[in-house]
Amino acid sequence: MAELPDLTVFAQILNHRFKGKTLKQLEVxxxxxxxxxxxDLQDALENQKLTNVTREGKTLQFHFSNDQVLGLHLMLRGELVAIENNEKPRFQILAFHFAQGDGFAVIDLQKQATPTLNPQPVAAPDALNLDKKAFVDLLSKKRTVIKTLLMDQKSMRGIGNSYADEILYHAVLSPFSTAKAIPVKEIDKLFKSIGTVLQKAIKEIGEANGNNLKGELKDFMEIHSPLLKATRKGEPIKTDKIGGRTTYYTDQQQLFL
Structure with a gap:
C-alpha cells in the first residue's frame, strides 16, 4: 500500500508533469x-485545468480550475502509470487524458482504488504536521498497542504498516508496547523518529523516481522487508502479526506494558 512518502513523491511528479494542463477526457x-x-464526475472535471496535486494523509487530491477536487485513495494495490502511445493499461480504473496529448492512469488488479469527488475534510492531523503536546496527550490516553495507534487514520494520517515498523525501529521502541505505558522521554524520541523517517523516505523515493511514476519503493528500508534477516547492526529481525498484518521488529526495541 502506498503510504505518506510514496504519495508525497507521486504528488510532486504529477505536478511537475501535468500541472497547468487541461483535462480533455476522464475515462472511467x-x-x-x-x-x-x-x-457527473466527467462533467465536473473535463475541460478544466489541473491547478495542483496535493497529498492528504493516504490520499492524493487533484485540484481543478473550477474549484472541484478529486480525491484518490489507491488502497492496497492501486498504482499510477503513465499512458504511452494511447494504449489502455491492464486493470485500469481511471485514465486522465490531457489536451496536450499525454496522461496517466489509475490501475488496480483488485479494483479497490477509490476516487471521490470533493471529499470531506478530515479532522485527524497529518503525520508530518503533528503537534508534539497533542501527540503526548494522545498516547497518554490510549491502551492501544503503539503500532496500531500509529496506523490509526482517525488519530493521525499517512502512516501504514511499512513505515510504522520503520519508525518504531528508529525510535528503538517495540511495536507491542502499550501507548500509555511509554515514558515521556521515549515518546519524545518517537515523535522525532516520525519526522526523521518519513522525510528521509521522501528524499530517497524522490531521488529514485526522478520524474517517472515507478510505484512504491522499499529497497532502502531498514527492517520492513521479507528479504532482510538482520539489520545493518546485525540484529536478528523477527516477524509477528499485529492486527492481522506482518510486523518486523528486533528484541533490542524497548517494550513498555
Missing part, C-alpha cells in the same frame, strides 16, 4: 467505487 473504466455517477 470502473464505476463501483465512485461517490457520483461517471457522467
Amino acid at each position: 473504466t470502473e464505476h463501483r467505487k465512485l461517490n457520483v455517477s461517471a457522467k
